[in-house]
Amino acid sequence: xxxxxxxxxxxxxxxxxxxxxxxxxxxxxxxxxxxxxxxxxxxxxxxxxxxxxxxxxxxxxxxxxxxxxxxxxxxxxxxxxxxxxxxxxxxxxxxxxxxxxxxxxxxxxxxxxxxxxxxxxxxxxxxxxxxxxxxxxxxxxxxxxxxxxxxxxxxxxxxxxxxxxxxxxxxxxxxxxxxxxxxxxxxxxxxxxxxxxxxxxxxxxxxxxxxxxxxxxxxxxxxxxxxxxxxxxxxxxxxxxxxxxxxxxxxxxxxxxxxxxxxxxxxxxxxxxxxxxxxxxxxxxxxxxxx
Amino acid sequence: xxxxxxxxxxxxxxxxxxxxxxxxxxxxxxxxxxxxxxxxxxxxxxxxxxxxxxxxxxxxxxxxxxxxxxxxxxxxxxxxxxxxxxxxxxxxxxxxxxxxxxxxxxxxxxxxxxxxxxxxxxxxxxxxxxxxxxxxxxxxxxxxxxxxxxxxxxxxxxxxxxxxxxxxxxxxxxxxxxxxxxxxxxxxxxxxxxxxxxxxxxxxxxxxxxxxxxxxxxxxxxxxxxxxxxxxxxxxxxxxxxxxxxxxxxxxxxxxxxxxxxxxxxxxxxxxxxxxxxxxxxxxxxxxxxxxxxxxxxxxxxxxxxxxxxxxxxxxxxxxxxxxxxxxxxxxxxxxxxxxxxxxxxxxxxxxxxxxxxxxxxxxxxxxxxxxxxxxxxxxxxxxxxxxxxxxxxxxxxxxxxxx
Numbered sequence: 001x002x003x004x005x006x007x008x009x010x011x012x013x014x015x016x017x018x019x020x021x022x023x024x025x026x027x028x029x030x031x032x033x034x035x036x037x038x039x040x041x042x043x044x045x046x047x048x049x050x051x052x053x054x055x056x057x058x059x060x061x062x063x064x065x066x067x068x069x070x071x072x073x074x075x076x077x078x079x080x081x082x083x084x085x086x087x088x089x090x091x092x093x094x095x096x097x098x099x100x101x102x103x104x105x106x107x108x109x110x111x112x113x114x115x116x117x118x119x120x121x122x123x124x125x126x127x128x129x130x131x132x133x134x135x136x137x138x139x140x141x142x143x144x145x146x147x148x149x150x151x152x153x154x155x156x157x158x159x160x161x162x163x164x165x166x167x168x169x170x171x172x173x174x175x176x177x178x179x180x181x182x183x184x185x186x187x188x189x190x191x192x193x194x195x196x197x198x199x200x201x202x203x204x205x206x207x208x209x210x211x212x213x214x215x216x217x218x219x220x221x222x223x224x225x226x227x228x229x230x231x232x233x234x235x236x237x238x239x240x241x242x243x244x245x246x247x248x249x250x251x252x253x254x255x256x257x258x259x260x261x262x263x264x265x266x267x268x269x270x271x272x273x274x275x276x277x278x279x280x281x282x283x284x285x286x287x288x289x290x291x
Numbered sequence: 292x293x294x295x296x297x298x299x300x301x302x303x304x305x306x307x308x309x310x311x312x313x314x315x316x317x318x319x320x321x322x323x324x325x326x327x328x329x330x331x332x333x334x335x336x337x338x339x340x341x342x343x344x345x346x347x348x349x350x351x352x353x354x355x356x357x358x359x360x361x362x363x364x365x366x367x368x369x370x371x372x373x374x375x376x377x378x379x380x381x382x383x384x385x386x387x388x389x390x391x392x393x394x395x396x397x398x399x400x401x402x403x404x405x406x407x408x409x410x411x412x413x414x415x416x417x418x419x420x421x422x423x424x425x426x427x428x429x430x431x432x433x434x435x436x437x438x439x440x441x442x443x444x445x446x447x448x449x450x451x452x453x454x455x456x457x458x459x460x461x462x463x464x465x466x467x468x469x470x471x472x473x474x475x476x477x478x479x480x481x482x483x484x485x486x487x488x489x490x491x492x493x494x495x496x497x498x499x500x501x502x503x504x505x506x507x508x509x510x511x512x513x514x515x516x517x518x519x520x521x522x523x524x525x526x527x528x529x530x531x532x533x534x535x536x537x538x539x540x541x542x543x544x545x546x547x548x549x550x551x552x553x554x555x556x557x558x559x560x561x562x563x564x565x566x567x568x569x570x571x572x573x574x575x576x577x578x579x580x581x582x583x584x585x586x587x588x589x590x591x592x593x594x595x596x597x598x599x600x601x602x603x604x605x606x607x608x609x610x611x612x613x614x615x616x617x618x619x620x621x622x623x624x625x626x627x628x629x630x631x632x633x634x635x636x637x638x639x640x641x642x643x644x645x646x647x648x649x650x651x652x653x654x655x656x657x658x659x660x661x662x663x664x665x666x667x668x669x670x671x672x673x674x675x676x677x678x679x680x681x682x683x684x685x686x687x688x689x690x691x692x693x694x695x
Contacts, residue, residue: 116471
């Protein structure tokens with residue numbers, strides 16, 4: 001597709017893939033483990049900032065571009081997760097939100113991180129024989145990581161570990177009674193989600209050539225949550241569809257009206273009330289033969 | 292949606308008569324040239340929506356006068372809402388460049404959005420006229436052959452104020468601004484002339500941004516220190532809150548409040564009310580400026596939009612004038628980029644703020660004057676009265692390597 005379509009639609013597709021990775025990682029928490037995190041932007045932004053700093057000041061290698069950002073996000077996930085999983089429900093939401101806002105405030109007022117203006121001029125990594133500044137090459141690059149993240153998450157949710165997560169979501173007390181270390185499972189899920197969100201953030205930094213504190217802001221978490229819910233929770237393809245719907249709506253409808261949020265709001269309410277299984281649920285329902 | 296003004300009606304009637312005389316095919320002039328596409332990346336929602344609207348109105352006023360046709364090309368404005376978000380702004384910029392192939396890009400308001408889109412614009416060799424965002428770096432180490440700024444750099448309104456305040460108000464100042472890049476830029480510029488003029492910065496505070504409800508802790512500190520001068524930069528609702536709380540704390544009698552023009556601009560002054568009386572600010576514009584261009588501008592703006600124009604509307608007006616003058620110079624040609632850039636660089640016209648031209652070294656506007664203004668009551672209304680002025684204020688452009 002990148003070779004036939006004009007560059008703008010391809011760039012939109014890349015953006016959808018990157019947000020798709022981010023939304024899938026959030027769905028691991030929201031859809032499978034029942035942990036509604038409002039602070040997932042912390043890892044997205046952290047991945048972005050680490051990628052920006054490493055690519056700019058250290059080396060234009062894959063380690064700078066994706067490995068270190070993912071590791072940094074994982075470490076942050078371990079710390080934030082360790083402290084947050086002790087509580088659940090609304091307290092978990094508030095705690096994760098607070099952590100991400102702390103990182104936001106720190107980035108916003110730190111001059112060497114570019115303060116409110118963020119860090120510009122983030123180069124793309126140089127790989128032997130490939131120029132990632134070309135749109136088709138970068139498209140393939142993003143698709144590779146999208147596929148890796150998708151396969152990894154798919155493996156995880158189908159594994160016994162994934163089944164335990166679902167069990168925790170359904171009834172945490174029973175799982176504990178059966179003998180599972182519920183908190184340990186939750187923490188591992190949280191760290192895995194953080195690593196993948198960090199990867200998405202690092203790709204976003206390379207895609208834009210720029211990072212800003214906004215990546216860490218709570219609205220970024222909120223947008224990912226909307227993508228997950230519109231697309232369909234507890235499915236990995238759903239959040240990707242949700243990302244496509246959200247970004248498509250924002251990019252196309254907003255050219256005609258500044259009230260696109262109103263339309264999005266209506267769509268969101270519609271899904272929550274009448275199609276709780278999300279876009280993917282609608283697609284599957286349509287595909288099934290009616291009895 | 293454009294209002295039908297008399298000039299526009301006459302222009303339209305004239306064109307109709309001409310085409311009637313020529314008979315079909317009727318679309319002669321317009322068929323020859325493609326429409327001139329101007330892409331606007333401005334906030335039309337969120338905190339800065341009022342600024343985006345004001346800039347757009349300033350532009351519309353100019354194109355109304357030209358009957359929406361410049362050098363034989365019909366003018367099309369493509370509005371895109373950047374939502375004051377760097378990510379959204381970047382996406383909209385790509386759309387306008389790649390999908391709409393606009394001739395000119397105009398925007399943004401937020402310096403964060405400008406910082407984000409700068410490289411994309413530069414690499415796409417897209418002409419951008421900045422209509423507000425003041426980040427100094429765009430006139431310095433991150434300047435670009437393709438980027439012009441018709442508004443201001445953050446440095447410009449503050450730099451003359453340092454020496455002026457030291458000479459006329461006092462040599463002991465407490466600085467206060469929001470904790471983000473514009474705040475840092477502006478305070479730095481003030482200190483550049485305040486300290487060499489014998490001024491002493493006795494305190495410096497940076498307040499939470501974008502949300503700060505309460506300035507009390509900072510004002511308490513200022514109250515105890517009782518400096519001769521408080522130099523501040525706030526804008527929008529924060530300006531209103533700061534100015535009112537400053538008055539409520541009774542600081543007005545002890546410490547003279549001075550600052551960057553945004554502190555008392557037309558958009559916030561009515562809400563600040565009498566608390567703003569006596570505040571001295573530096574800005575490139577005041578509604579009260581007594582020159583023919585400004586008198587006509589204010590009159591037409593009031594007639595068309597039923598409100599008083601502010602500095603932001605002037606920025607939009609000057610942006611549109613830049614486009615009109617450059618296009619007339621190239622005879623409507625926008626294909627030859629180098630020729631068009633050269634034409635924009637040479638643009639010169641009478642703006643409501645004075646004689647408008649770009650500094651060839653940075654492609655940032657040379658402020659004809661930074662006006663030192665004091666808030667006074669004029670005919671029952673609060674206004675920024677010009678009490679002094681500093682001519683030809685151009686950004687130092689340190690680190691910018693344009694040919695000049």
